[in-house]
Every structure is written in structure tokens, then in C-alpha cells.
Amino acid sequence: MDDDLGRILLEGGGGGQKTESYELALYFMARHTAIDCYEKRGRRGYLFIIGDEMAYPRVKPAEVRAVIGDGLQAQLPVAALIDEVTARWDTYYILPAGASYVGDPQVLGFWRDLLGQNVIELADLDAVCETIALTVGLGEEAIGLDDGLADLGDVGSAAGPAVSKALAAIGAGRPALALPATGPAADDLGGPSGNIRL
Secondary structure (H helix, E strand, O other), rough: OHHHOOOOOOOOOOOOOOOOOOOHHHHHHHOOOHHHHHHHHOOOEEEEEEEEOEEOOOOOOHHHHHHOOOOOOEEHHHHHHHHHHHHHHEEEEEEEEEOOOOHHHHHHHHHHHHHHHHEEEEEOHHHHHHHHHHHHHHHHHOOHHHHHHHHHHHHHOOOHHHEEEHHHHHHHOOOOOOOOOOOOOHHHHOOEEEEEEE
């Protein structure tokens, strides 16, 4: 996961009308993805949208046909699409510093109406990877916010303050997962990846 997060590229230079085609990406995620965690274990995956504008209010059949190839029969409201997406994906929207509409109440309100507390305002563009990693850790109840921030400091990351502020609402009150001191889970900690087999 660390390698994949390190390859994230944030682009800029959009059109300036406060809307982008996030709804097409959401449509694809809802109807054209298969995830092992959901299909085999009934657990949602993680989806992070990084942007600075609103989605268009509806998915249009002509655009779906042109971009994805599906024969959508009628326009699909983005709110209904979010219901489909969030059934399988724990979905977050990250609005990073340096974006055109950072702090914009209309953009933030749009996404908060759809995703609630899963809208993350991030004050440091360079902290996107750390924010995603710690959000997943919190979601899996594998780590608490304070312990995750301490781990960032331990590895020399300067992202701690930005991540702390960004995840305050998401991480508040989530305890770290209590692991057994002995047994199979504890034995796995010494492996090359540090992953815990549960």
C-alpha cells in the first residue's frame, strides 16, 4: 500500500466552473469494480476521491455510453449513485491545500451532504499519502489517531500536524485495536511485512 500511495499524482488546471466529472468515476466504482473484501468477507473497501470541485448533479446516459460503454437508460442522480458506492466502499473526499476551491463552502457543503464526516480538508498537499494511510488504519480499528500520529513522527514524517487537523473528526474516540501478546496474531508481527494475520 505504501508504494501505491507514493505514486499518487495530483493534477491541476481545471476549467473553473466548480464542477468536474466525479460522477462518472463514482459510476464506474459502483458498477464496474469487484473487491475481494466485500465479495468474500462482506467488508467494504476504501475509496478516496481527491479533488476541489463538485460533481455534476446527475450521471448522463450519453456520457456513460461514450466513456464507459454502458447503456444507462435514464439520468441517475449523484445522491442515488453515492448510495450504491457507499454500500461497497467506505468513501472519502479529500480537498487538499493548493486546490482552486480549497475551503469553498459550496464545494464542501456539496460533499458533506453526500458523505457527512468523510469529507477531509487537508492543509498540506504533501500529506495526502499519510492521510489516506492513517484513515484506513482508523477505519480498520488497527490504530488510534494519537498512535498513528506518533508513528508518523517516528518515521520522520512532517505531516503529523496537517493529518491531525484533517482527521480530528474521523479519528476522535477510535481506540487502537488490542492485539494479543501471544498466539498466531502476535507471531505474525515478526514477519517481513509486519502484517497481522487475523
